[in-house]
Amino acid sequence: xxxxxxxxxxxxxxxxxxxxxxxxxxxxxxxxxxxxxxxxxxxxxxxxx
Numbered sequence: 410x411x412x413x414x415x416x417x418x419x420x421x422x423x424x425x426x427x428x429x430x431x432x433x434x435x436x437x438x439x440x441x442x443x444x445x446x447x448x449x450x451x452x453x454x455x456x457x458x
Contacts, residue, residue, distance in 0.1 A: 423448050 421427070425448045428441040447455035 422445070425444070427444045427448070430439045431437075432439065443455050446452070446458045450458060452458065
């Protein structure tokens, strides 16, 4: 994907920021799984999951 065609969008989930990227060309969102795991597990180190 071309970086200039992607835009960072912040989504809120349980008052936490989830990093997402919108690709206009493919019309898809790419969401950070690590951020979602962090919110769900309430872990200090979500990368270990």
